Amino acid sequence: MSPVQPVGVLFMAHGAAEDPADLAAFYAHIRHGRPPVPAVLEELRRRYAAIGGRSPLPALTQRLGERVAAALEARSPGGYRLAVGFLHTPPFIAQAAESLAGLPLVVGLALAPHYNRFAYEEGYRPAAEAALAGTGSRLHLIPGWGGDxxxxxxxxxxxxxxxxxxxxxxxxxxxxxxxxxxxxxxxxxxxxxxxxxxxxxxxxxxxxxxxxxxxxxxxxxxxxxxxxxxxxxxxxxxxxxxxxxxxxxxxxxxxxxxxxxxxxxxxxxxxxxxxxxxxxxTPMPNDDPAFAGALADLVAATAAV
Missing domain, CATH: 3.40.50.1400 (Rossmann fold)
Known part of the structure; x- marks a missing residue:
């Protein structure tokens, strides 16, 4: 009998520039390769400078993913494999999805609590599906979870x-x-x-x-x-x-x-x-352990369906 394979967890977020030098590439990626207008880019640089020069989002997302993975491991040792990917900055969703390819079930969790077609159907879903196509993995993308x-x-x-x-x-x-x-x-x-x-x-x-x-x-x-x-x-x-x-x-x-x-x-x-x-x-959930636990519960409930 072959061993039971873990459930893949594709942990996805929009992404953000961690360094001011990355701003132009980040916003060009959002604009499908078109560079931002110089005046707009300068305004973005001013705003990033005002918050300390970089966004804490990528690091927070990685730490949150680690805590969700730990909560899932505590619930079911060896039962889940989690990978973090971003829409517009490395590691991209495709890279994360490829590390889960071949697992029978991949649960997709986008850190956008409320479903909208722009983010989910033009962003998260196609990025994940393209990377998993032909690998034998079935993607179950959680369709919004703002009422969890x-x-x-x-x-x-x-x-x-x-x-x-x-x-x-x-x-x-x-x-x-x-x-x-x-x-x-x-x-x-x-x-x-x-x-x-x-x-x-x-x-x-x-x-x-x-x-x-x-x-x-x-x-x-x-x-x-x-x-x-x-x-x-x-x-x-x-x-x-x-x-x-x-x-x-x-x-x-x-x-x-x-x-x-x-x-x-x-x-x-x-x-x-x-x-x-x-x-x-109100403060943001960020990588708070209670929030990570709630997301782990959501993933586990989805995987059980």
Whole structure:
């Protein structure tokens, strides 16, 4: 009898430039080989400089992957083999998938909690499927997990003390990366996934009805309409209403990176200060052991189906 083969775990993330010298290549890869416009590249360099010159995302993702792998090993010794890959920076998803090729089942976990066709069907799935084609491996890509009980619990635990300390009349906004409006017009399930995930966290954190909503952030520079309302517009709106404090919970992201450290912690906080509005945000899960345990549970449950 041949030995039982482990379940492959393809642990995927968008990627980010770890060194300022890598910025041009990183954004050219995002743009399918087209180099970024010089003015845009200079603005990106300025933003990266403002957060310390590099993104912590790749290292955080690697450490999180190691902790998920350890949690799976503790659950089932030898039962899983995990590899980390990125869409736009090395090690690429293809490299990670190739290291799992031949395993009967490969569970794909993208660190984008809420499913949208742009990220999943134009990014993660084709990259993984192309690398596994003809190898005998079956890919099971988890189709969004923003409502996963472990993830909801982690976010609610992070949000609850901020809400308890907030002045009366404060508001909570759950934020996620915007998408081109054409995807939403075509019926993309992203807004529904965001709303359902936010509702689950709000209920678990004990937020009163009417005290929270969702918004978008980090619109692309493509010249086309993007989904809103944008977080900066929300801050203007709440300042006009006399809201004493806004709590941001960026539930569409799982790690500190440019969209959090610059778009929220610098740009949004700067706008809030100018408006006389207090702004706080929940911490990111990053490589927290409890979050890693929740992802391990999700992978194991998926593999068992």
């Amino acid at each position: 009980p472990g993830y909801v619990r982690w976010l609610a635990d992070a949000l609850r003390p901020l809400w308890a300390a907030a002045p009366s009349g404060s508001r909570v906004y759950f934020s996620a990366h915007s998408l081109p409006a054409r995807y939403l017009a075509a019926g993309d399930p992203y807004p529904q996934q965001l709303a359902e995930g936010a509702a689950a966290v709000a209920a678990a954190a004990g937020l009163p009805a009417g005290s929270w909503d969702i918004c978008y952030q980090s619109r692309g520079r493509t010249g086309e309409p993007w989904a809103g309302p944008d977080v900066l517009e929300i801050l203007e709106q709440e300042a006009g209403r006399g809201t004493p404090q806004v709590i941001l919970c960026p539930h569409g992201f799982v790690a500190d990176h440019l969209e959090v450290l610059y778009d929220l912690d610098i740009e949004a906080h700067g706008r809030a200060r100018a408006l006389g509005l207090e702004l706080v945000r």
